[in-house]
Amino acid sequence: xxxxxxxxxxxxxxxxxxxxxxxxxxxxxxxxxxxxxxxxxxxxxxxxxxxxxxxxxxxxxxxxxxxxxxxxxxxxxxxxxxxxxxxxxxxxxxxxxxxxxxxxxxxxxxxxxxxxxxxxxxxxxxxxxxxxxxxxxxxxxxxxxxxxxxxxxxxxxxxxxxxxxxxxxxxxxxxxxxxxxxxxxxxxxxxxxxxxxxxxxxxxxxxxxxxxxxxxxxxxxxxxxxxxxxxxxxxxxxxxxxxxxxxxxxxxxx
Ligand code: NAI
Numbered sequence: 001x002x003x004x005x006x007x008x009x010x011x012x013x014x015x016x017x018x019x020x021x022x023x024x025x026x027x028x029x030x031x032x033x034x035x036x037x038x039x040x041x042x043x044x045x046x047x048x049x050x051x052x053x054x055x056x057x058x059x060x061x062x063x064x065x066x067x068x069x070x071x072x073x074x075x076x077x078x079x080x081x082x083x084x085x086x087x088x089x090x091x092x093x094x095x096x097x098x099x100x101x102x103x104x105x106x107x108x109x110x111x112x113x114x115x116x117x118x119x120x121x122x123x124x125x126x127x128x129x130x131x132x133x134x135x136x137x138x139x140x141x142x143x144x145x146x147x148x149x150x151x152x153x154x155x156x157x158x159x160x161x162x163x164x165x166x167x168x169x170x171x172x173x174x175x176x177x178x179x180x181x182x183x184x185x186x187x188x189x190x191x192x193x194x195x196x197x198x199x200x201x202x203x204x205x206x207x208x209x210x211x212x213x214x215x216x217x218x219x220x221x222x223x224x225x226x227x228x229x230x231x232x233x234x235x236x237x238x239x240x241x242x243x244x245x246x247x248x249x250x251x252x253x254x
Contacts (some may be wrong), residue, residue, distance in 0.1 A: 002029045003227035007234030010035030013085045014233070015078075017069055017125055018095035020046035022196025023143065025054065026222035027092050030230045032058035036090065039082035041065045041125075061085060069095045069121030072128075079128035087136055090233045091129040093122045094143040098198055103159045111160045118164035119171070126175055130184065137183025139233045140175070144168040144188040146248045154209035165190070169244045176242030185241040187232045192248030194220040215250030 014031050018024035019040035028038050032055045040051040040062055048064035055062025063085055067078040082088055097117045099110050122142050129140060147158070148165035172188040179186060193199060193210050199219060202210075211218060225247055231237055232245065246252055 001223055002026075002033050003223060003230075004033045005030065005227055005230040005234055005236070007236035008034040008036055008230060009089065009235070011037065011086070012089040013037045013039060013082065013087060014090035014092065015039045015041060015082050015088055015125075015129060016092045016094060017041040017067070017121075018143075019051040020048050021094065022198065022222050023191065023194060023225050024092075024094040025051055026226035027094060027229050028062070029054050029058065030223070030226040031090070031233075032060035032062070034230065035060055037061040037085045039063050039065050039078075039085055039088070041067045041069070041078055041082075042095065043068060069125055070116040072124045075124040075128040076131075079132055083132060088129065088132040089136070089138045091125070091133075091138070091140045092143065092229055092233070093125045093140070095121055096143065098158055098161050100156060100158050102157045106160065114160035115164050115167075118161065119167040122168050123171060126171075126186070130179060130182075133184050134182045139185045139237075140187075141229050141232050142168050142172045142186070142188045143229075144172070144190045144244060146190050146192040146246060146251060148190055148244070149246070150252055152210065153213050154206070156206070156210065172244070173242045180241060185237070187237075187240060187242065188244045189225065189229050189232065190244055190246045190248070191225045192220060192246070192251050194222060194225055196222060213251055214248070215253060218249065220247060220249060
């Protein structure tokens with residue numbers, strides 16, 4: 001179910017990276033339902049047509065923007081393209097990858113790949129978005145993870161992922177302070193286990209073991225992540241910046 005959040009500005013433009021993925025697509029749907037126009041960023045080989053089609057279904061304008069977020073120049077070009085929809089007010093940096101591997105078995109390219117996409121990618125997107133927002137203000141939400149705060153009990157070693165997501169939380173806090181004077185709020189959202197292609201790739205026994213640690217005893221649905229993201233972008237969250245919102249079914253409560 002797509003939740004429509006009050007306090008978003010109809011006709012405003014939002015950038016969503018990772019827009020073809022599970023959580024990104026749900027965020028696109030949630031914003032489009034509020035009349036926000038969407039610049040949908042994802043890799044050139046991703047299914048961006050689907051994201052644009054979802055915007056059309058909601059009666060909102062959508063634009064497919066192929067980009068590799070690990071390439072700083074690519075992000076700048078994508079930002080310029082996005083402006084063709086109008087002044088950009090919102091951005092959600094959601095593109096991310098995961099590589100499951102015990103730390104001692106991890107290769108250097110695997111470590112770098114995860115940090116490049118999940119941490120440098122978020123930085124490059126934020127910088128490109130800042131250029132678009134600095135004269136008018138705006139709101140950015142970076143998608144981190146519950147894995148920024150805990151080791152994933154139930155055997156999910158992925159130190160590069162966890163370290164990159166902890167970096168996203170702290171990066172977001174720093175940008176919130178640096179850019180407050182420009183009227184730009186920056187927050188992060190840290191989802192717990194959420195049903196998407198990322199978790200569908202896990203063996204069933206692993207997913208069962210992970211859910212056994214969740215007080216609400218299930219994974220999140222993507223729309224349950226998208227609605228709080230929309231809230232943080234909206235004027236209803238006008239006094240919230242530098243915050244990390246955990247959406248984890250209670251996992252980190254015990
Ligand atoms: P997904 O795999 O469905 O979507 C990720 C998207 O990022 C894909 O469309 C992919 O093409 C895109 N992407 C990857 N590398 C890229 C690059 N270099 N340039 C541009 N786009 C790129 O994954 P999901 O589950 O929707 O995850 C979205 C975000 O939420 C990720 O940052 C992930 O780490 C985070 N997250 C997911 C959780 C889950 O349980 N599914 C839990 C916590 C956080």
